[in-house]
Amino acid sequence: MTKLLEVKNLTTQFFTTSGIVQAVDNVSFDIDEGETVAVVGESGCGKSVSALSILRLIPWPPGKIVGGSIHFAGRDLLALSDDEIRTIRGREISMVFQEPMTSLNPVLSIGLQLTETMEHHLGISNKEAHQKAVELLGMVGISEPERRLSQYPHHLSGGMRQRVMIALALSCEPKLIIADEPTTALDVTIQAQILELMKNLTKQMGVALIVITHNLGVVARYADRVNVMYAGKLVEMGQAREIYHDPHHPYTLGLLASVPRMDQPRGTRLIPIDGQPPDLTLLDSGCAFRPRCRFAVDQCATEIPPLQTVDHEHASACWRVSEISELKVAS
Amino acid sequence: MTDTQQAVSASPVDSSVGEDAFVQIRNLKMHFPVTEGTIVQKTVAHVKAVDGVSFNINRGETLGLVGESGCGKTTVGRCILQLERPTAGEIMFDGRDLTQLTQKELIPVREKVQVIFQDPYSSLNPRMKIGTMLEEPMRVHGIITDASKRKERVRELLSVCGLDPKFADRYPHEMSGGQRQRVGIARALALDPAFIICDEAVSALDVSIQAQVINLLEDLREQFNLTYLFIAHDLSVVRHISNRVAVMYLGNLVELADGDELFDNPTHPYTRALLDAVPIPDPVVEGDREHRIIKGEVPSPMNPPSGCVFHPRCPMAVDSCRSSVPEFREITSGHYVACTEV
Numbered sequence: 314m315t316k317l318l319e320v321k322n323l324t325t326q327f328f329t330t331s332g333i334v335q336a337v338d339n340v341s342f343d344i345d346e347g348e349t350v351a352v353v354g355e356s357g358c359g360k361s362v363s364a365l366s367i368l369r370l371i372p373w374p375p376g377k378i379v380g381g382s383i384h385f386a387g388r389d390l391l392a393l394s395d396d397e398i399r400t401i402r403g404r405e406i407s408m409v410f411q412e413p414m415t416s417l418n419p420v421l422s423i424g425l426q427l428t429e430t431m432e433h434h435l436g437i438s439n440k441e442a443h444q445k446a447v448e449l450l451g452m453v454g455i456s457e458p459e460r461r462l463s464q465y466p467h468h469l470s471g472g473m474r475q476r477v478m479i480a481l482a483l484s485c486e487p488k489l490i491i492a493d494e495p496t497t498a499l500d501v502t503i504q505a506q507i508l509e510l511m512k513n514l515t516k517q518m519g520v521a522l523i524v525i526t527h528n529l530g531v532v533a534r535y536a537d538r539v540n541v542m543y544a545g546k547l548v549e550m551g552q553a554r555e556i557y558h559d560p561h562h563p564y565t566l567g568l569l570a571s572v573p574r575m576d577q578p579r580g581t582r583l584i585p586i587d588g589q590p591p592d593l594t595l596l597d598s599g600c601a602f603r604p605r606c607r608f609a610v611d612q613c614a615t616e617i618p619p620l621q622t623v624d625h626e627h628a629s630a631c632w633r634v635s636e637i638s639e640l641k642v643a644s
Numbered sequence: 645m646t647d648t649q650q651a652v653s654a655s656p657v658d659s660s661v662g663e664d665a666f667v668q669i670r671n672l673k674m675h676f677p678v679t680e681g682t683i684v685q686k687t688v689a690h691v692k693a694v695d696g697v698s699f700n701i702n703r704g705e706t707l708g709l710v711g712e713s714g715c716g717k718t719t720v721g722r723c724i725l726q727l728e729r730p731t732a733g734e735i736m737f738d739g740r741d742l743t744q745l746t747q748k749e750l751i752p753v754r755e756k757v758q759v760i761f762q763d764p765y766s767s768l769n770p771r772m773k774i775g776t777m778l779e780e781p782m783r784v785h786g787i788i789t790d791a792s793k794r795k796e797r798v799r800e801l802l803s804v805c806g807l808d809p810k811f812a813d814r815y816p817h818e819m820s821g822g823q824r825q826r827v828g829i830a831r832a833l834a835l836d837p838a839f840i841i842c843d844e845a846v847s848a849l850d851v852s853i854q855a856q857v858i859n860l861l862e863d864l865r866e867q868f869n870l871t872y873l874f875i876a877h878d879l880s881v882v883r884h885i886s887n888r889v890a891v892m893y894l895g896n897l898v899e900l901a902d903g904d905e906l907f908d909n910p911t912h913p914y915t916r917a918l919l920d921a922v923p924i925p926d927p928v929v930e931g932d933r934e935h936r937i938i939k940g941e942v943p944s945p946m947n948p949p950s951g952c953v954f955h956p957r958c959p960m961a962v963d964s965c966r967s968s969v970p971e972f973r974e975i976t977s978g979h980y981v982a983c984t985e986v
Binding site for chain 2: 470473501506553554569570576586589
């Protein structure tokens with residue numbers, strides 16, 4: 314079966330005055346139809362840039378996709394013209410951003426923003442689009458949809474705006490939705506509402522979902538598969554259960570040990586990862602995680618470890634991948 | 645401190661038994677006026693950011709204060725710091741009611757009560773060197789008058805907070821978020837305070853850095869005998885760091901208990917909803933968990949619901965919740981809850 318999305322060796326760089334930033338470096342992953350994949354990592358690890366690269370939304374200058382390929386439903390997105398990619402954006406792949414206040418147009422009514430998209434992409438009449446907009450708002454749990462259509466973003470709360478964003482993302486029945494930190498700006502009870510809504514709607518409509526987040530709890534609750542990124546590289550990927558219960562990269566291990574958990578006894582000390590993420594303009598020819606890694610060996614300084622299969626779809630980019638389980642127990 | 649002592653001093657309502665409480669907050673109210681008109685300002689409404697909150701903070705403990713945005717948790721912190729002059733209520737610290745003190749009388753208090761803010765980017769002056777920034781409070785308060793001793797103290801503060809003393813000559817933009825937050829902590833420690841208000845002190849940090857700073861805060865508490873009011877929205881962090889936890893909703897305290905008690909035995913429907921909403925970083929645990937998701941959103945504090953402020957979203961609400969304000973009562977020793985139905 315062909316994959317819905319296949320990203321191969323994607324490399325995106327930013328050419329800045331302080332040097333070349335290797336934001337995304339040789340990243341390959343794929344998405345099946347209807348599945349939910351989470352991309353996790355800390356600020357600056359390249360998770361958002363890889364998502365923006367899929368939609369070719371990297372601003373040039375300074376950013377540029379310098380290598381790799383992105384195949385979506387059989388088409389090479391990097392080979393498309395600007396006009397062609399515009400028929401994909403919002404129609405077949407849509408996006409939900411973190412900050413619904415900045416991603417909705419403040420001077421256009423909710424109704425106009427919804428109908429405009431559908432009229433443009435689906436070629437339906439204004440009346441039909443209006444009808445559909447009402448349905449969509451009802452579907453995402455907004456009360457009195459008819460009245461809301463004439464309102465503006467500032468009339469709505471953060472949670473409501475994010476619901477509108479989801480309605481907008483679903484409006485053209487895309488095959489893939491990329492949600493970039495969709496709930497980071499929201500309170501925890503609203504976060505739960507929004508994530509549940511996204512999960513149910515994407516399942517119902519068979520839409521694949523890429524969730525970009527730094528929240529390991531959100532990933533555990535909603536994702537089928539997980540990609541862990543560090544310093545622009547994919548360091549581990551696999552089924553959510555494998556990543557959480559049998560992590561094979563020292564960074565993933567470190568991340569899991571550094572978050573306090575509600576289901577563990579209180580008073581246990583957190584084990585942070587020492588140091589801080591590297592400057593992406595100064596990466597060398599070794600593993601970028603090496604300076605913070607407890608298990609680093611000489612080889613880590615000279616060669617970048619490739620992704621190596623652990624089991625089936627589970628892969629980790631660490632030279633000591635085969636020893637990780639013993640190292641974990643020993644430390 | 646023994647358990648019984650803690651239970652007694654935990655009483656947030658009865659001030660007579662809270663003799664050894666370090667900070668006592670009684671019926672604190674902070675209403676911000678909403679005005680209309682440009683030349684003649686007319687008050688048209690009040691935002692009831694904090695509406696009658698009482699609790700104690702014991703010496704040497706970390707009291708967690710949680711709630712969603714707009715619940716008034718930060719305003720409580722700002723009132724204790726006297727950055728806001730509360731509308732009503734008392735804040736007893738060191739035997740004095742801070743709300744009655746003049747700005748001048750507050751100066752020695754400010755030595756003892758410090759704050760760490762959320763955003764390490766906006767809370768450090770971009771044009772000041774780290775060293776100057778850390779020296780300033782000592783100079784202002786006349787703690788160390790000798791310049792070379794002050795510099796020595798700056799180096800000491802930086803290394804206590806896990807930073808290279810060389811950072812004294814740097815500017816904030818040369819540092820990462822985690823390092824800046826350490827500077828914010830060093831600044832709070834500069835005057836050798838007894839009490840620190842941490843307002844979302846780790847919320848802006850990445851998880852691996854967050855753990856470093858949480859551990860640092862815990863170590864400093866031990867080392868310098870500090871008392872913390874830890875204000876945050878992240879329940880797993882609050883659970884980790886706090887001895888006792890208070891939950892706020894729309895300007896009111898809804899529950900207060902010892903950490904274990906609150907998280908193992910949450911009683912107020914809002915606390916339960918909050919805890920249910922926090923995802924656990926384990927797909928197996930999450931798969932087995934029942935997700936009861938609370939409906940609706942937080943109402944406006946300008947026009948809060950009558951009776952119990954939580955009743956419009958509450959799954960257990962009965963008729964009386966609409967009209968009568970629930971008393972903040974002790975259900976078991978040291979466990980307080982503002983709900984009539986539990």
